[in-house]
Amino acid sequence: MQDCLFCQIVAGKIQAKKVYEDDHSIGFLDINPRNPGHTLVIPKKHFETILDMPEKEAGKLFESVQKVAAMVKTGTNSQGISIGQSNGQAAGQVVRHVHVHVIPRFANEGPVGLEGILPSKKIDDLSMDKIAASIKSASAHAHHAHKEEEPKSEKKSKKSEDISFEF
Numbered sequence: 001m002q003d004c005l006f007c008q009i010v011a012g013k014i015q016a017k018k019v020y021e022d023d024h025s026i027g028f029l030d031i032n033p034r035n036p037g038h039t040l041v042i043p044k045k046h047f048e049t050i051l052d053m054p055e056k057e058a059g060k061l062f063e064s065v066q067k068v069a070a071m072v073k074t075g076t077n078s079q080g081i082s083i084g085q086s087n088g089q090a091a092g093q094v095v096r097h098v099h100v101h102v103i104p105r106f107a108n109e110g111p112v113g114l115e116g117i118l119p120s121k122k123i124d125d126l127s128m129d130k131i132a133a134s135i136k137s138a139s140a141h142a143h144h145a146h147k148e149e150e151p152k153s154e155k156k157s158k159k160s161e162d163i164s165f166e167f
């Protein structure tokens, strides 16, 4: 995609500090790192979110992520690695080319885990059962699921109302 920042990094039209490359993915340092060595792993092909990727492509991306995670951990001498991936504006995705953050983590810092993203919520057992049933019955076919998200059919919006929560 011509107007996509990360496609331009793949094409070499915008400079990046590349640390990894294979047939389908590249890894490069984040320009605004959360820690030294914070690396982004992206597919060479343009997809906006993980839900837009064919299953095989998503699998390949995560094979690259695992390799980069090992390289970043060794290369930064960190004690841990956080892997983060945001899909859609609500999740905080800014660059609309799917990317996986690989962030080295050091023992003396915090907040350590998911608490740094969202606080945990108390959800009653009945609501937990409802949301589990709703997720279980949803299509696991990612491409399909994403497509259904845009034009709202009556059936679909009714279903999401059934499982909405007050936070």
Ligand code: 5GP
Pocket (backbone or CB within 6 Å): 005, 016, 017, 028, 029, 030, 031, 032, 033, 040, 086, 092, 093, 094, 095, 096
């Ligand atoms: P998001 O918030 O979409 O999950 O993450 C986008 C990431 O891309 C941010 O962490 C941001 O610092 C990084 N980023 C944005 N523009 C550039 C750029 O031009 N080069 C590099 N290397 N990283 C970038």
Ligand code: ZN
Pocket (backbone or CB within 6 Å): 001, 004, 005, 006, 007, 008, 045, 046, 047, 096, 097
């Ligand atoms: Zn792109």
